[in-house]
Each structure stands twice: as C-alpha cells, then as structure tokens.
Amino acid sequence: MNHFNRLVSEQMATMEKLLYLQAELERCQQIEEELQTLQHETNLESIQKDIQLKKKELKEIQSMFEKQTEEVINSYRESSLTPTF
Numbered sequence: 001m002n003h004f005n006r007l008v009s010e011q012m013a014t015m016e017k018l019l020y021l022q023a024e025l026e027r028c029q030q031i032e033e034e035l036q037t038l039q040h041e042t043n044l045e046s047i048q049k050d051i052q053l054k055k056k057e058l059k060e061i062q063s064m065f066e067k068q069t070e071e072v073i074n075s076y077r078e079s080s081l082t083p084t085f
Helices: 002-081
Strands: none
Touching: none
C-alpha cells in the first residue's frame, strides 16, 4: 500500500504542475492577445493620423488649385480683352 500511496502522491503532484502550467499558458495567451490588440490599435491610430494628414494636404492642394484656376481664367479674360496691335 505504501508504494500505491507514493504513486498517487507523485501523480497528484504532477497533476498540480499540469494544472498550473495550463493556467499559466492560458494567462500568457491572453496577454499575447491583448498585446496583439494593442499593436493593431497602435497601427490603426498611426494609419488614422496619416489619413488625417493626407486629408489636410489634399484640402490645401485643392484650395491652391482653385486659386490657380481663378488666376488662369482672369489672365485669359484680361488677355482676350486687351486688343493686340
């Protein structure tokens, strides 16, 4: 019976290690998922900042283009109104 009790005790100790390692693995996997989520959010924030910057640049260029178009139109009108001799 002593041999049996020793085997059961060893098995229980192994079971405790197994349960501990399973819990640690699950905890680490949860942390990994959270870190991946944070990394994706960080990348998302970076992309969103890039988008905002590009929108601002686009708006500035559109405004510049509109001003240039007005200048071209005004220049054309002036040149067509000025008689050439």
